[in-house]
Amino acid sequence: MPTLNWIGKDAVVKHHKEVPFRLLEPVSELSCGPVDTGNLIVQGDNLHALKALLPRYAGQVKCIYIDPPYNTGNEGWVYNDNVNSPEIRRWLGEVVGKEGETLDRHDRWLSMMYPRLVLLKQFLREDGAIFVSIDDNEVATLRLLMDEIFGAKNFVATVLWQKVYSPKNSARHLSEDHDYIVIYAAKANIWKPNLLGRTDEQNAAYKNPDNDPRGIWKTSDLSARNYYGDGTYSVTSPSGRVIEAPPKGRYWTVSKARFQELDQDNRIWWGIRGDSIPQLKRFLSDVKDGVVPQTMWFYKDVGHTQEAKKELLELVDFDTSDDVFITPKPTRLIQRILQIATDKDSIVLDSFAGSGTTGHAVLKQNAEDGGTRRFIQVEMLPDVASAITAERAKRAITGYTNAKGQAVNGTGSGFQFCRLSAEPLFTADGQIRADVKFAQLAEFVWFAETGTGFTGTADSPLLGVHEGRAIYLLYNGILKDKSVGGGNVLTGPVFEVLPKFAGPKVIYAAANRLGSRATRERITFKQTPYALEV
Numbered sequence: 001m002p003t004l005n006w007i008g009k010d011a012v013v014k015h016h017k018e019v020p021f022r023l024l025e026p027v028s029e030l031s032c033g034p035v036d037t038g039n040l041i042v043q044g045d046n047l048h049a050l051k052a053l054l055p056r057y058a059g060q061v062k063c064i065y066i067d068p069p070y071n072t073g074n075e076g077w078v079y080n081d082n083v084n085s086p087e088i089r090r091w092l093g094e095v096v097g098k099e100g101e102t103l104d105r106h107d108r109w110l111s112m113m114y115p116r117l118v119l120l121k122q123f124l125r126e127d128g129a130i131f132v133s134i135d136d137n138e139v140a141t142l143r144l145l146m147d148e149i150f151g152a153k154n155f156v157a158t159v160l161w162q163k164v165y166s167p168k169n170s171a172r173h174l175s176e177d178h179d180y181i182v183i184y185a186a187k188a189n190i191w192k193p194n195l196l197g198r199t200d201e202q203n204a205a206y207k208n209p210d211n212d213p214r215g216i217w218k219t220s221d222l223s224a225r226n227y228y229g230d231g232t233y234s235v236t237s238p239s240g241r242v243i244e245a246p247p248k249g250r251y252w253t254v255s256k257a258r259f260q261e262l263d264q265d266n267r268i269w270w271g272i273r274g275d276s277i278p279q280l281k282r283f284l285s286d287v288k289d290g291v292v293p294q295t296m297w298f299y300k301d302v303g304h305t306q307e308a309k310k311e312l313l314e315l316v317d318f319d320t321s322d323d324v325f326i327t328p329k330p331t332r333l334i335q336r337i338l339q340i341a342t343d344k345d346s347i348v349l350d351s352f353a354g355s356g357t358t359g360h361a362v363l364k365q366n367a368e369d370g371g372t373r374r375f376i377q378v379e380m381l382p383d384v385a386s387a388i389t390a391e392r393a394k395r396a397i398t399g400y401t402n403a404k405g406q407a408v409n410g411t412g413s414g415f416q417f418c419r420l421s422a423e424p425l426f427t428a429d430g431q432i433r434a435d436v437k438f439a440q441l442a443e444f445v446w447f448a449e450t451g452t453g454f455t456g457t458a459d460s461p462l463l464g465v466h467e468g469r470a471i472y473l474l475y476n477g478i479l480k481d482k483s484v485g486g487g488n489v490l491t492g493p494v495f496e497v498l499p500k501f502a503g504p505k506v507i508y509a510a511a512n513r514l515g516s517r518a519t520r521e522r523i524t525f526k527q528t529p530y531a532l533e534v
Contacts, residue, residue, distance in 0.1 A: 004144035008111040016115040020424035022052045023440055026416055030386055032394040033414025038347070038374035039359065041393065043385035044420035046351040049378040050119040052420055055447035056454055057376065061123040062346035064130040065337055065358055067329060068116075071109040071137050109138060110145060116351065117149045122451075123349055124186035129156065131337050132182045133329065139180050146184050156183040156191070161333060162299045165306070179327075181297075181337075193340045195290025202291065206284045212266060219269050219279035222259075223250040230255040238274035247277065293340050303330025312355050314402050315392045328354070334361035344371035353377035356389035360396045363411040375415075390417050432529045438476045441528075445473045445508050448532050462499040470501035474509035475528065490514055490525060508532075 024042060026035070042049045120130060130150070134142050139158075147155065159181040167175035185191035206216035223231075223246040231251030234244045246252050252259065259278075262268050267281045299307075308328040334357055342348060344366075350358035362375040377393075379385035399410035425444065427433060432441065439458035446454035450466045461478050463471045479487035479497065487494065490509040495517075498507075504522045512518060512525040 002144065003148060004110070004141060006107045006110045008107055009114070012111045012114045016047070016051070016118045019047055019051045019115070020426065021055070021444060022048055022424050023421040023436070024052055024418040025421050026418050030390050030417035031415060032390070032397055032417075033412075035414060035416040037414045039362075039393075039413060039415035040374075040376045041353070041356075041359070041385065041390050041415055041417045042376070042378045042420070043380075043382055043417070044378070045380055046378045047116055047119070048420055050116065050123075050351055053376065053378075054119065054122060054453070055443035057347065057349070058122050058447055059125060059452040060347055060455070061349045061376075062125055062128045062343060063337065063341040064120055064123065064128070064349045064351075065133075065334060066120070066130070066350060066352045067133040067354060067357075068113060068352050069109070070135045070327075071105060106138070106141060110141060113142075113145060114149070117145065120349070120351065121149055121186070123453075126187050127190050127192070129183055129185045129191050129341050131341065132184075133161075133179055134182060135179050136176070139182070142182055146182060150184040150186075154185045154188040156185050156188060157295050158182050159295050159297055161297045161302065163305050163327070165299050165304050193293050194342075196293055196336075196339060197290050203284065209272065210266075210269075212281070212283075214283050215285050217281045217283045220282050222253055222268075222278055222280050223247060224253050225250055227251060228253065233259075235259065235278060237270045237276070237278070239270070241275040243277065297333070297336065301332075302336045303332035305330075307332070308357070310403065311357075311360075312388075312392070315360070315395045315400060316355075316388045317391075329357045331357055331361040331364055334358050335365050338362065338365045338373065342371075342373055344369060344373065347374050347376065349376045351378040353379040353389050354384065356392040359389070359393045359415070363393070363396050363413060366413070367411040386417075390415070426529060426532075430529060432532075436476070438473070438478050441475050442473055444532055445528075446471060449506055449526075460499060462501065465501065465503075468503055470503065470505045472498060472505060472507040472509075473528075474507065490518075490523075492517070495521070 022044075024040075030041075042053070044052075124130065132142060132146070143155075143158075160178045161181055162177055163179050164175075164177050167177070169175075206218045208216045228251040231253065232245055233252065233256045234242055236242050254262070259268070262280065263278075269279045269281050270276055305327050308330040311331060312328050338348065338361060342365075348358060348362050353359070356377060356379075359375040359377050362373045365371060366373055377389060379389045393415055395410075397410050397413050397415075400408050402408050423433060425433060425436060425440075442456070442458040442463055443454040446452070446456070446463050446466075449469075449471050452466070454463070456464045461472050461474055463473055465471070474488050474490060474494065477487055479494065488510045490507055490511065491513045495514060504524070506524045506526060508526045508528050508531060510528060512527070514521070514523065514525075518525055
């Protein structure tokens with residue numbers, strides 16, 4: 001398989017492992033409504049944020065949507081689309097080193113995207129998929145990058161989204177009317193898109209000119225170009241016309257015996273006068289409840305960029321002269337993705353949140369179909385995260401007034417706003433920070449042991465059972481005893497009061513004083529913090 005190489009690749013391929021784990025610190029004044037809804041907005045570098053979210057959400061996300069920088073080279077706007085931004089340059093200097101100073105902008109974009117995509121892959125459920133918005137600047141390199149990280153066999157499709165409704169007469173060559181959405185599944189042999197609801201326009205194609213009691217129907221061809229050994233025979237219409245064979249170069253798609261069965265069941269349409277080339281009647285009642293998603297998404301169905309800007313201006317306040325978001329996405333576009341790729345209770349992740357369209361789309365879709373989907377949005381810029389990403393979600397939840405002065409009802413729900421801790425989970429000498437709570441460490445222990453996100457309640461030293469093994473954590477007074485020789489150390493008396501489990505056990509603690517008894521009790525001991533190199 002062809003592989004993609006660029007200057008700086010060697011430095012970033014394993015960089016995600018070197019990113020330290022940080023904690024999520026709630027910010028109550030920027031949160032909204034009930035914070036236990038599962039909706040989350042995180043402000044911070046998305047590489048660090050994704051690493052912080054992994055212990056909680058690894059393997060739990062059904063749908064990822066990201067709208068990364070398109071790398072157009074345009075540096076004249078606030079939310080810099082070019083990877084020559086100060087944040088990226090500083091990161092490249094730290095990770096890639098001096099070589100990063102001379103990188104081509106495509107090298108810089110690839111160096112920025114690679115570790116983030118590697119982390120994003122770990123969030124997906126086996127039946128999950130990732131959708132990436134992109135344009136012509138990087139679509140070719142993105143495909144090769146995704147092939148390498150997600151596997152070429154897991155490529156699903158590239159969608160063309162018609163983002164504008166009129167040509168740009170100022171275009172240098174051709175008016176660019178579309179963007180791409182590249183789709184990869186975690187496992188393409190497992191992932192199945194949902195059917196889309198039938199539209200009135202699609203249903204209008206069904207009629208009932210012969211008053212068939214089975215209801216409305218439309219015709220489809222009974223012949224095809226593909227050779228079929230039993231597909232050449234004559235038929236006689238109700239009017240007596242003999243049709244010796246299908247049209248030239250074609251074959252009937254059913255055998256003569258099957259044709260006669262269909263005709264007797266009034267499933268063959270011969271035309272109003274009963275003498276036309278026969279066609280098959282397909283009843284609306286026989287077709288699927290929905291339609292298979294297609295790869296052409298027109299603005300009339302999923303919105304366009306002007307609609308997106310209008311939505312944004314109604315929900316947040318910012319100086320439009322800054323043109324902070326040149327190409328925001330309409331909520332209808334993201335809702336189409338949600339309709340295809342989520343269940344009603346799915347987790348949806350967007351690590352390039354920007355204007356917060358994904359969160360807004362999740363709230364709207366839930367309001368429309370009664371779902372309980374949860375969003376996780378990550379935004380790097382502090383001012384954008386608080387004044388735009390979070391504020392948009394807040395107004396969508398509580399209600400707002402649109403451009404026509406009409407009140408728009410809120411969707412309800414809520415979200416928690418978090419920032420990343422300034423210091424990592426582990427200190428410079430490898431110790432756990434003194435202010436880390438049991439529930440916080442429990443997430444990291446579970447992730448280290450299982451590779452999946454922790455969904456328990458963290459109110460017991462028994463965190464849960466995974467693949468037949470019980471996983472325990474003794475830390476920070478979970479047994480109401482913070483002494484070194486007590487609740488944080490595995491001793492005989494401590495083991496006696498642990499929740500019972502008959503099978504093999506993995507116990508994380510500061511020390512082990514059980515001796516040979518640990519083997520008899522089928523205990524695998526792991527010392528914190530040294531066993532937490534996750």
